[in-house]
Amino acid sequence: MAANGIFIVRILRQAGPQEKPHWEEFEIRGRTGLNIITVFRDIAENPVTRDGRGTTPISYDANCLEEICGACAMLINGYPRQACSALVANLEKPIRLEPLKKFPVVRDLSVDRSVMFENLKRTKCWIPIDGTYPLGEGPRMAPELQEKGYPLSRCITCGNCLEICPRVNEHSHFVGAAIISQVRLFNMHPTGAMHAGERLDALMGEGGIEDCDNAQNCVKVCPKGIPLTESLAAINGQVLKHAVTGWLRG
Amino acid sequence: MRQPRIIVVGGGLAGLMTTIRVAESGVPVELFSIVPVKRSHSVCAQGGINAAKNLKGEGDSTDKHFDDTIYGGDFLADQTLVKGMCETAPAIIDLLDRMGVMFNRTSEGLLDFRRFGGTLFHRTAFAGATTGQQLLYALDEQVRRYESENKVHKYENWTFLSIVLDEQNICRGISAMDLRTMEVRTFPADAVIFCTGGIGAIFGQSTNSVVCTGSAQSALFQQGVDYANGEFIQVHPTAIPGEDKCRLMSESARGEGGRVWVPRTPGDKRDPRTIPEAERFHFLEEWYPKYGNLVPRDVATRAIYRVVYQEKLGLEGQPAVYLDVTHIPREVLDRKLEGILEIYEKFMGLDPREHPMRVFPAMHYTMGGIWINDKDQATNVPGVYAAGECEFQYHGANRLGANSLVSCIYGGMLAGPAAVKYARSLQAGCEGTPSIVFDRERTHQQEINDDLLNRQGTENPITIWKELGAMMTEHVTVIRYNKALQDVLDKLDQLEERMGRVNLADRTQWANQTLQFTRELSNMIVLAKVITMGALVRNESRGAHYKPDFPERDDPNWLKTTRASYNGGKIKLDFEAVDTSQIPPRPRRYDMAS
Numbered sequence: 001m002a003a004n005g006i007f008i009v010r011i012l013r014q015a016g017p018q019e020k021p022h023w024e025e026f027e028i029r030g031r032t033g034l035n036i037i038t039v040f041r042d043i044a045e046n047p048v049t050r051d052g053r054g055t056t057p058i059s060y061d062a063n064c065l066e067e068i069c070g071a072c073a074m075l076i077n078g079y080p081r082q083a084c085s086a087l088v089a090n091l092e093k094p095i096r097l098e099p100l101k102k103f104p105v106v107r108d109l110s111v112d113r114s115v116m117f118e119n120l121k122r123t124k125c126w127i128p129i130d131g132t133y134p135l136g137e138g139p140r141m142a143p144e145l146q147e148k149g150y151p152l153s154r155c156i157t158c159g160n161c162l163e164i165c166p167r168v169n170e171h172s173h174f175v176g177a178a179i180i181s182q183v184r185l186f187n188m189h190p191t192g193a194m195h196a197g198e199r200l201d202a203l204m205g206e207g208g209i210e211d212c213d214n215a216q217n218c219v220k221v222c223p224k225g226i227p228l229t230e231s232l233a234a235i236n237g238q239v240l241k242h243a244v245t246g247w248l249r250g
Numbered sequence: 251m252r253q254p255r256i257i258v259v260g261g262g263l264a265g266l267m268t269t270i271r272v273a274e275s276g277v278p279v280e281l282f283s284i285v286p287v288k289r290s291h292s293v294c295a296q297g298g299i300n301a302a303k304n305l306k307g308e309g310d311s312t313d314k315h316f317d318d319t320i321y322g323g324d325f326l327a328d329q330t331l332v333k334g335m336c337e338t339a340p341a342i343i344d345l346l347d348r349m350g351v352m353f354n355r356t357s358e359g360l361l362d363f364r365r366f367g368g369t370l371f372h373r374t375a376f377a378g379a380t381t382g383q384q385l386l387y388a389l390d391e392q393v394r395r396y397e398s399e400n401k402v403h404k405y406e407n408w409t410f411l412s413i414v415l416d417e418q419n420i421c422r423g424i425s426a427m428d429l430r431t432m433e434v435r436t437f438p439a440d441a442v443i444f445c446t447g448g449i450g451a452i453f454g455q456s457t458n459s460v461v462c463t464g465s466a467q468s469a470l471f472q473q474g475v476d477y478a479n480g481e482f483i484q485v486h487p488t489a490i491p492g493e494d495k496c497r498l499m500s501e502s503a504r505g506e507g508g509r510v511w512v513p514r515t516p517g518d519k520r521d522p523r524t525i526p527e528a529e530r531f532h533f534l535e536e537w538y539p540k541y542g543n544l545v546p547r548d549v550a551t552r553a554i555y556r557v558v559y560q561e562k563l564g565l566e567g568q569p570a571v572y573l574d575v576t577h578i579p580r581e582v583l584d585r586k587l588e589g590i591l592e593i594y595e596k597f598m599g600l601d602p603r604e605h606p607m608r609v610f611p612a613m614h615y616t617m618g619g620i621w622i623n624d625k626d627q628a629t630n631v632p633g634v635y636a637a638g639e640c641e642f643q644y645h646g647a648n649r650l651g652a653n654s655l656v657s658c659i660y661g662g663m664l665a666g667p668a669a670v671k672y673a674r675s676l677q678a679g680c681e682g683t684p685s686i687v688f689d690r691e692r693t694h695q696q697e698i699n700d701d702l703l704n705r706q707g708t709e710n711p712i713t714i715w716k717e718l719g720a721m722m723t724e725h726v727t728v729i730r731y732n733k734a735l736q737d738v739l740d741k742l743d744q745l746e747e748r749m750g751r752v753n754l755a756d757r758t759q760w761a762n763q764t765l766q767f768t769r770e771l772s773n774m775i776v777l778a779k780v781i782t783m784g785a786l787v788r789n790e791s792r793g794a795h796y797k798p799d800f801p802e803r804d805d806p807n808w809l810k811t812t813r814a815s816y817n818g819g820k821i822k823l824d825f826e827a828v829d830t831s832q833i834p835p836r837p838r839r840y841d842m843a844s
Contacts, residue, residue, distance in 0.1 A: 016760050033493060037494045038493050041712060044755070045712040056755055057755055063460050063461055064294050065459065065460065065495045066294065066597075068293045068294060069285070069289040070289055085596045087599075107430075117286060117394070121397065124395075125394075126391035126394060127349050129348050129349055132271065132663070135344075137347060137348075138350075140358075140359035140360065141359050142355070143355040143359070146352055146355045149352045150378055154378075154380060156293075157288055157289075
């Protein structure tokens with residue numbers, strides 16, 4: 001690994017949502033263990049482009065820096081992933097950084113993913129408890145069920161699965177794999193299952209599970225290795241059954 | 251009856267629990283957070299949450315949890331509040347379980363519990379090694395439900411700047427800044443609850459998230475909200491050092507049987523897997539036979555320092571020791587620790603199931619924080635409350651692992667209803683406060699922005715921050731000397747003076763992260779002074795505060811809370827008696843059977 005020496009980073013800059021994007025190049029001094037976040041801090045300390053022009057520090061989303069808050073997703077060499085866990089040593093140079101394209105750009109690499117949180121609301125992804133007052137223990141749960149549910153509950157709402165999905169585009173309202181996988185999680189919980197129908201209702205029709213065309217890209221870019229395609233298949237089955245029983249109910 | 255107005259600042263575990271409790275009582279909440287609340291730092295908590303549910307037939311009890319917490323905190327924690335927390339903890343676990351947290355289970359379908367530091371019982375409920383994430387999500391989901399019912403209004407991507415104080419020094423709201431438009435606005439409120447978390451950024455590289463700057467606490471302090479026990483800083487024994495942050499390797503690795511060791515031969519360059527057992531120095535197990543690898547964090551951290559710096563046994567002469575889980579079956583590791591092993595693998599490029607991990611202590615947590623009373627999380631300023639890591643009452647001189655999550659939630663459970671009760675008791679609510687009070691604060695905060703944006707200096711805020719962090723980590727963490735602390739105070743004055751000459755490389759009015767950071771950095775320096783001053787005067791060793799020149803705990807002089815106040819730019823320290831009403835102080839000796 002060439003830990004030392006200079007490498008080049010190309011960043012797609014955009015001053016605001018309505019501004020025109022443009023590329024800037026930076027020279028960064030290589031060190032052991034460097035990740036993309038450290039690159040941004042280097043630039044903030046010396047905001048000068050490769051051709052010697054002064055510029056502004058890079059705007060980007062970041063918080064935990066250990067790939068569990070979901071904030072720092074961006075396109076790194078064209079691939080959606082978290083900037084914190086993208087180690088410079090493992091990346092092809094020059095490194096290309098762009099904002100996620102399926103979400104509105106706020107500035108530079110910072111994007112607005114509030115649509116994902118809105119969709120969690122629309123699909124009622126919660127357990128409707130009666131209240132926080134003492135009501136005794138929760139439902140018993142077989143270890144097998146916990147082992148199925150836990151991986152789903154590790155979704156960090158980063159948006160990578162939406163970014164890579166061909167069905168998420170300006171012409172569609174597809175909620176994407178992350179949300180559908182969350183619906184599966186709540187529908188499998190003993191209490192959540194009591195309200196499964198409400199969540200499935202929200203996934204019927206436009207933007208719902210039918211919009212998935214089974215491209216199976218989502219599962220490849222999930223940083224948490226969530227079995228998203230299993231979730232899509234499971235919810236597809238649940239929605240079909242729900243539609244049929246709904247039709248029978250009249 | 252008029253509807254009270256409540257603001258919660260911070261959307262981690264404490265902030266969300268507070269929000270839920272207020273919304274549940276029928277009072278609407280305005281919730282402010284720098285990041286979308288689901289990305290708050292609570293996601294980083296790994297190992298678990300303590301509650302003496304005694305599901306392993308060990309005879310555990312809430313009294314024992316209470317005693318372990320007070321003893322672990324070297325008798326500085328408030329005993330009345332801690333007792334309440336430990337007694338409520340089992341019900342908190344039940345509540346989280348009802349909210350759908352995917353806790354690990356036993357074969358009978360009950361909650362599983364693991365060991366953690368500073369106790370001999372299996373008392374820690376866990377969801378893999380991402381318990382904080384799972385808990386935060388459960389509360390986030392409940393808040394989202396209230397949001398869908400219009401009982402909670404979120405202001406995400408906003409940062410708190412200041413409280414609005416009226417002529418009687420009563421809090422009547424806050425000023426905050428939209429981190430996209432950079433607009434400064436005031437928001438009236440009858441009560442404000444601060445749940446603004448940790449202060450890791452003051453130490454440069456810590457295990458904390460980017461938003462954990464302590465800026466809000468410092469802003470409050472400079473407006474008259476007292477700050478207590480600032481000198482008590484927890485350094486976690488096992489983290490992966492990094493240039494951007496130190497990544498925590500949870501105590502749960504040791505709770506599940508992980509062992510800390512170094513080769514007995516200094517500079518041993520062999521592959522650790524080839525070093526025979528007899529040539530490995532399991533120093534925690536040898537020095538602390540009863541607790542072994544599960545001594546409290548301050549004890550483990552000092553032991554690592556001793557091994558590395560005094561006995562010169564760091565790995566290949568470097569500041570590092572092994573945290574070894576390679577003897578634990580792969581199936582157990584994947585079921586119980588996958589979250590952290592994945593972090594090690596991704597950031598270090600080695601599979602810890604096969605290779606012992608290289609770790610070193612890193613700044614992790616502040617026991618000190620906003621001064622609150624011993625009843626209902628109220629600060630000394632009417633209308634201002636605090637809960638979670640940002641306040642000081644629950645962990646004394648050292649926090650036990652897996653007690654932070656429970657203290658956040660318990661604090662939130664108290665703070666929410668207390669703030670509502672206070673707001674309802676007011677004869678005149680915030681709507682009676684003259685608009686000039688709000689206008690004045692907004693103008694003042696806007697002027698700070700304008701001044702920073704127009705400064706024509708030569709100093710770079712990132713450079714100042716790096717110097718701050720390096721200095722604080724070197725001199726104000728594990729081992730403290732008065733001379734060095736005095737030097738730090740002098741240098742903090744110099745940094746403050748240099749802040750007057752910062753040059754913002756970004757002078758725009760849209761999503762200007764440089765402006766936000768520079769404001770935070772000014773506040774960090776003030777809080778660094780509070781921490782360092784407390785460390786300088788406290789001439790004893792207690793919990794995480796260790797001075798080789800004063801190696802013993804000194805109860806007659808220092809069984810006291812340090813309480814810092816701010817007046818006219820001057821920081822003043824006072825000392826208050828500590829609540830020892832239930833458990834009389836006794837020597838804290840983890841190397842002896844007690």
